[in-house]
Amino acid sequence: MEFLIPFRHPVVLLALIAPALLLLWIWNKKGRGLVLPFDHSGERRGRFIHFATGCAESLLPLLLALVIVLLAGPQRWAEPQTKKVLTNIEFCVDVSGSMTASFGAGTRYDASMQAINEFLDYREGDAFGLTFFGNSVLHWVPLTSDVSAFRCAPPFMRPEIIPPWFGGTEIGKALLACRQVLIAREEGDRMILLVSDGQSWDLGGGRGEEIAAKLVADGITVYAVHIASSAPQDEIIDITAVTGGRVFSPGDVNGLDAVFKRIDEMQLTRIEKIASEAIDDYAPWVLASLLLLSASLLVSFGLRYTPW
Secondary structure, three states, X not given: OOOOXXXXXXXXXXXXXXXXXXXXXXXXXXXXXXXXXXOOOOOOOOHHHHHHHHHHHXXXXXXXXXXXXXXXXXXXXXXXXXXXXXXXXXXXXXXXXXXXXXXXXXXXXXXXXXXXHHHHHHOOOOEEEEEXXXXXXXXXXXXXXXXXXXXXXHHHHOOOOOOHHXXXXXXXXXXXXXXXXXXXXXXXXXEEEEEEOOOOHHHOOOHHHHHHHHHHHOOEEEEEEEOOOOXXXXXXXXXXHHHOOOEEOOOOHHHHHHHHHHHHHHOOOOEEEEOOOEEEOOHHHHHHHHHHHHHHHHHOOOOOOOOO
16 A cells, blocks of 8 residues: 555554544534524524534544654655765886886876875865785785875885885786775775876787676776886776777876876766655644644534534
8 A cells, every 4th residue: 555645554554444433423413413402593403502512622632633643653755866886996106116217206106196286185075095016916005985095005015115126117917916806895986097108918818808808898997107118008998998908108296186187077976866755754744633623623612513
């Protein structure tokens, strides 16, 4: 059974039969007429007083009906809401030796981490993860909406101090590792933001196409920032294009900042409608009950049937 007004306990409304029967009895009862000896009187039948007293007697059954409605738990539909769809963004940062090359006032690594920290401010409410890679992969910060760990990360994974087995550049391995992190999150969109300055041997021989196919199947978009003077690797260009992303090659620090702003503009925030939900709505029914109770008390002082 569906109601225009939702109720928490709709079965209680069956009790409305009782006040309905009382109202039926009030308006159809004959009562006992009383004959008074007024000869030649011009008085007519008291239809007005009969109607007025009937209305007065109906107040209590109506009040009972409102009490039953309150016991049924009246509700109303809340206004439809919207919410921002979470984007899970995994930063995949190269820490090979070439990232120590000069770039602006510092190194390529310094400029990249500074730009990433500024990018976090553009995407408030999203979840971020941080992965460092060379020939090995290290997930430094798990996906989280708390970005404080990012602010503290740069000093600990500088290319100058990492273990020697991180020295190379295996982008294919890093992308697959980031993919495993993202597919563990069922909610929200998925994105990898790759920052590297090198060429990766593990993307050749059709390996890049296989990785791109897996990323597409999992709904992961890849953006790449090639922070070097050389041209980006063809396989990386293909992976980003297939997944719906793009490769950027900033020439200087200002260009790097512009790249991250451009990525923020391209990866638009999705807004999702949330279905309306029923919430308790007692106020109008309580107010109506108080008005009926007050009216019933007032009319009981003079507008009622008497046996004489």
